[in-house]
Amino acid sequence: MKIRAIAFHTLKEAIRDRILYLILFFAVICIGFSRLLALLTIGDRVKVIKDVGLSSLSLFGALMAILIGTGLVYKEIDKKTIYTLLSKPIHRYQFLLGKFFGLVLTLFIMLLLMSIIFLALIFFHTFKIEWQMLIAILYIFLELCLITSVALLFSCFSTPILSSIFSFAFYLIGHTAWGLETLIIKIKPGFGKAVAQALYQFLPDLENFNFKTEIVLNLPIPPSIFLFSALYGIFYTLFVLTIALLIFRKKDFI
Amino acid sequence: MAIALNIEDLHKTFSLGFIPKKTKILKGISLSVNQGEIFGYLGPNGAGKTTTIKCILGLIFPDKGKIELFGHSYLSLQAKAQTGFLPENPYFYDHLTASEFLYFYSQLFLIKKKEREEKIKHLLQIVGLEPSADLQLRKFSRGMLQRIGMAQSLLNDPSLVLLDEPLGGLDPIGRKEIRDIIVKLKEEGKTVFLSSHILQDIEMICDRVAIIVNGEIVNQGTLKDLISEKILFTEIDLSGVEEKELKNLGESVTKKAGRILLRVSKEENVEKVLELVQSKKGKVHSLIPRTETLEDLFVGMVKQK
Numbered sequence: 181m182k183i184r185a186i187a188f189h190t191l192k193e194a195i196r197d198r199i200l201y202l203i204l205f206f207a208v209i210c211i212g213f214s215r216l217l218a219l220l221t222i223g224d225r226v227k228v229i230k231d232v233g234l235s236s237l238s239l240f241g242a243l244m245a246i247l248i249g250t251g252l253v254y255k256e257i258d259k260k261t262i263y264t265l266l267s268k269p270i271h272r273y274q275f276l277l278g279k280f281f282g283l284v285l286t287l288f289i290m291l292l293l294m295s296i297i298f299l300a301l302i303f304f305h306t307f308k309i310e311w312q313m314l315i316a317i318l319y320i321f322l323e324l325c326l327i328t329s330v331a332l333l334f335s336c337f338s339t340p341i342l343s344s345i346f347s348f349a350f351y352l353i354g355h356t357a358w359g360l361e362t363l364i365i366k367i368k369p370g371f372g373k374a375v376a377q378a379l380y381q382f383l384p385d386l387e388n389f390n391f392k393t394e395i396v397l398n399l400p401i402p403p404s405i406f407l408f409s410a411l412y413g414i415f416y417t418l419f420v421l422t423i424a425l426l427i428f429r430k431k432d433f434i
Numbered sequence: 435m436a437i438a439l440n441i442e443d444l445h446k447t448f449s450l451g452f453i454p455k456k457t458k459i460l461k462g463i464s465l466s467v468n469q470g471e472i473f474g475y476l477g478p479n480g481a482g483k484t485t486t487i488k489c490i491l492g493l494i495f496p497d498k499g500k501i502e503l504f505g506h507s508y509l510s511l512q513a514k515a516q517t518g519f520l521p522e523n524p525y526f527y528d529h530l531t532a533s534e535f536l537y538f539y540s541q542l543f544l545i546k547k548k549e550r551e552e553k554i555k556h557l558l559q560i561v562g563l564e565p566s567a568d569l570q571l572r573k574f575s576r577g578m579l580q581r582i583g584m585a586q587s588l589l590n591d592p593s594l595v596l597l598d599e600p601l602g603g604l605d606p607i608g609r610k611e612i613r614d615i616i617v618k619l620k621e622e623g624k625t626v627f628l629s630s631h632i633l634q635d636i637e638m639i640c641d642r643v644a645i646i647v648n649g650e651i652v653n654q655g656t657l658k659d660l661i662s663e664k665i666l667f668t669e670i671d672l673s674g675v676e677e678k679e680l681k682n683l684g685e686s687v688t689k690k691a692g693r694i695l696l697r698v699s700k701e702e703n704v705e706k707v708l709e710l711v712q713s714k715k716g717k718v719h720s721l722i723p724r725t726e727t728l729e730d731l732f733v734g735m736v737k738q739k
């Protein structure tokens with residue numbers, strides 16, 4: 181109940197943010213641009229649109245999550261609105277979860293908007309609504325939830341700009357974790373290998389949420405992989421939220 | 435009498451700066467506020483008033499010490515449900531209108547949906563913001579923000595209200611209005627804890643005060659106990675008498691257009707001055723006995739430190 185009130189308040193505040201619409205604007209341009217690319221391609225034109233479209237959804241969704249998420253808690257502290265809010269009978273975890281769900285809700289709405297444009301574009305090519313795209317989008321959404329929790333974690337103790345840089349690094353490394361894996365195989369045993377291995381264990385593999393290729397090429401995907409990816413996303417998000425809460429719980433609002 | 439707020443031996447250290455350096459902000463604060471009274475918390479800038487209030491609200495965690503609100507631990511939701519808080523220099527979500535803002539906060543209390551609208555209307559009326567109910571908070575003046583802050587602190591009909599400089603930034607009329615609200619809260623049986631610099635206001639409404647200087651309570655008690663009612667001196671504004679005739683009765687403070695402002699320290703001299711003026715067919719324009727004020731006490735305390 182209290183979490184819901186804070187979540188809706190956060191949603192209201194977030195959708196007023198101009199940055200959101202700027203990113204949305206670029207996302208739409210990118211999705212539209214895929215049409216141009218498709219014209220230049222020989223062969224399966226729709227495939228290009230799907231590929232570029234889904235990548236745009238993931239990238240711009242992540243940008244929204246990071247740029248708005250990192251400002252969320254910081255703004256409340258900076259403008260001191262958090263003083264009266266936390267003096268009400270709420271627990272600090274309720275505040276943090278309210279912020280989290282508010283942003284997740286915002287991202288859900290934005291993703292929905294982008295998806296509608298994306299599906300419409302495909303429709304003009306194939307005259308079919310390609311519902312299987314929604315599976316890929318659903319996993320993008322799970323990824324965005326995880327990134328939101330990371331952005332929230334950073335915003336509990338650092339400024340929006342620093343948090344944004346950290347969160348974006350998280351996103352990039354998360355998508356290139358497979359590179360780390362090949363590195364581990366090639367590297368000689370020793371200190372370097374241990375560090376690489378530790379990093380690999382700790383950092384998430386965001387490619388787990390990437391079903392682009394399979395969906396676009398209509399390849400079969402075993403259900404166990406779906407299940408694993410979903411659980412992976414949920415537990416990693418919970419894990420990050422727990423750390424954020426542990427930091428937030430003991431924080432002094434000087 | 436039941437105790438609303440009890441603080442014992444509160445210590446707080448801040449570690450500030452790029453290379454953290456520890457500064458003691460609160461050095462063992464102890465005070466207790468009785469139910470139903472207006473308690474004034476006085477101190478110069480930077481003494482630690484706001485820090486104490488933030489500790490009570492659980493916004494910062496003390497290093498050491500005990501805080502109890504109505505016998506509950508201060509961090510419990512029961513304690514918070516009975517508390518209202520107005521921060522110093524209040525600032526709120528500026529994209530919301532006054533009533534939207536109060537509605538948001540009312541959701542954080544367990545106020546029934548039906549009662550919310552009614553309650554918000556009532557509070558806006560109390561603080562005199564009814565005409566601005568649908569105005570965005572970004573368009574509010576400093577005084578209006580103070581009032582909406584007051585309104586939000588009363589949403590839950592609290593038993594204890596913590597007000598951090600409730601009269602700061604207000605014009606004389608605004609000050610009087612807020613002061614009236616505070617007195618009314620007391621009449622309703624609520625306990626008010628307020629910090630302020632404006633000594634006359636505190637003097638006018640507070641039952642008891644504590645004075646904090648440099649993170650330590652230097653004095654605490656009822657105003658009567660702290661301030662002696664002994665007359666310090668009497669100021670007499672008179673004319674028609676030569677200055678030198680008054681020489682050993684008192685010292686003249688100013689002399690303008692034949693009028694002399696005389697400060698008389700000994701009480702028996704007041705009579706003598708009056709007799710003298712009468713015999714010389716002079717005139718007494720005013721006669722004001724000055725007792726000790728909170729300001730004298732306050733300045734004395736701060737200087738001692």
Ligand SMILES: Nc1ncnc2c1ncn2[C@@H]1O[C@H](COP(=O)(O)OP(=O)(O)OP(=O)(O)O)[C@@H](O)[C@H]1O
Pocket residue numbers: 434448450459477478479480481482483484485486522
């Ligand atoms: N955000 C902050 N950063 C650094 N120091 C702070 C901060 N807030 C308070 N302090 C320090 O803590 C001490 C106590 O501050 P506090 O705000 O409690 O004083 P106060 O009694 O409320 O003063 P005022 O009457 O000016 O409001 C001050 O010496 C101040 O230097």
Ligand SMILES: [Mg+2]
Pocket residue numbers: 483484485522598
């Ligand atoms: Mg203060």
